[in-house]
Amino acid sequence: MKIPFVDLTSQYHTIKKEVDEAISKVLEGGVFIGGKPVEAFEKCFQNLYDTKHCIGVGSGTDAIYITLKMLGIGPGDEVITAANGWISTAAAVTQTGATPVFVDIDPSTYTINVNLIPKALSSRTRAILPVHLYGQSAHIRKISEICEAHNLFLVEDCAQAHLTEENRVKAGTFGNAGIFSFYPVKNLGSYGNAGCIITEDDHLATEIRTFANNGALKKHHHTMEGINSQLDTLQAAVLNVKSKYIEQWNAQRIKNAALYASLLSETDQIHLPTVRKDTRHTFHLYVIRTKRRDALKEYLEEAGIQTAIHYPVALPNLPAYRHLNTKPSDFPVATQYQNEILSLPIYPEMTEDMIYLIIEKIKSFFGK
Template sequence: MNVPFVDLKIQYATIKSEVDTAIADVISETAFIGGKYVNRFAKNFAGKYGMKHCIPCANGTDAIYITLVALGIGQGDEVITVANSWISTSETISQAGAKPVFVDIEPDYYHIDENQIESKVTDRTKAIIPVHLYGQPANIKRIAEIARKYNLVLIEDCAQAHFAEFDGGKAGTFGNAATFSYYPGKNLGAYGDGGAILTNEDELYEKVRMYANHGSLVKHQHRIEGINSRLDGLQAAVLDVKLKYILEWNRRRLENALYLNKKLSAIDEITIPKIRENAVHVFHLYVIRTEKRDELAIHLKEKGIDTGVHYPIALPFMKAYEYLGHTREDFPVAHHCMDRILSLPMFPELTKEQMDFMVEEIKNYITRK
């Protein structure tokens, strides 16, 4: 039996007629850049979050960068973020001209350790970017309290947490802005790249729109120099179809994750994902922890089971950040976890047969050792 890490073909098969019609409509109307399909998706996505404004853009990386620039964060500023994430979160801080300041992670949830944030605040700190990693919200209420205490901007990185919740509120609705990725493998994924920014702040909305569109709100009238970062009509149409199903897909991801948790909990050598109290986890990724991560991954691959590592090198230890001079002692939890975390297949259409096969092969490997 083969178990892919994610199966986008099977998802497409379930919505093929709707997607094909949506794509054909965009082509027949030549609504490739901007226009009603992008506007409709933006309205629907913002509405589903209960937010005033959604600004679609080219990808999730641009979403963070545009937000930072629109908020005036740049040279000489510092932005606090988490040690374990995809590099988009930190590279955009650097590209905006600011300095990324990393905080170690919690061992249970792999999020930014909110208890260490205040020790990293200086007179140059301007913002915090927590990442709602793997589909679960960070302790965002506590982080928001810290941001208010020190008058810091709060930007929520929701690339992996579409419609996750914390204490009754959606992740992405607690700060000044939230950024999203629609990379194909995400819970809400396009058929190419895509991203968006959500905010309730009217002034920020105008600045983000302007910066993402060559510094212009009116054609040929450029108030500032901006960049070209737009979601195209084809992707917007696909996303609008998928938006109708996202909550059900998230429900099935959670159902699958709980099934795996039950099956794997009896294996002492495996640490299963924990769900934060008062949180709705949407399981973009299902991440276990084990001492023999690499060997287990090889065994599973030999049996036809795909896995991933998110992430094999914590950000402070990347060559890109050697100039910051960090050592493993600075981020002991992130350093410990990066050699032990393993992502198993997780998608809504995952079958019990596939999950049972994964569990059996994990048991076989553990027993053999």
């Protein structure tokens, strides 16, 4: 049996009729920018999060950049974020002209270490940009308290945390704005690039929508210079279908994670994901750690089981951030973990037999 890391084709076949009809309706209607599908999805996502505003944009990366830009963040400013994760988070900070300031991660949750944030604050700090990583909520309430105490903006990167919660409150609703990616492999994924921003702030929502639409809410009435970052109508149509299943899919991911945990808990050479008390981890990724990561990955690949590494190099250790003059030793946990983390398949369409096989192979590897 071959087990892919993700299987979007299998998911498509479970909702094929609805997706095909939604796409066909857009094609027949001849409207490919804006229109009712976009309006419907924004309303749908707004209701999912019980928030006042949802603005669809072209990608999760755009969502971060646009939000920071409209909060007035730019050259001379600093934005604190986590030392691990996908580069888009930090790159969007740089796009505004500001400087990302990396903070090492919590050894248990892999999200930003809230206890190290105060040391990273300076007179130039304007915002904190925590990443709810792998489906795990950052310590967002504590981060919110730091932002309030220091008059900082709080922008939550929820690209990997659709409907993740802390104390029954959804990640993305604690700060000035929450940003989301609907990249195809996300828990709620489109069939291309797509993203959105949620906020309770009326003024910020208007600024974001204006800037993302070439600086105009009405065609040819430009109140500012903006960019062209709109949620594609076809992608919105797909997301309208998929959004009906996101709770079901998340529940299956959580169930799969529980099965992994119950059967791998006695494997001494593996560290399993932690689920913090009073949080809902939605398991975008199921990330284990082992000192023998590379050998295990190769062994599983030979057995027909695909895995991945999220992420093989901590962000401040990348050549792209050499100009910040930091050292790997400045981020000891992120630097150590980049050599140990391994993502196992976790998608909702997995069968129990597939998970049992993965576990069998992992135990076989460590039993050699």
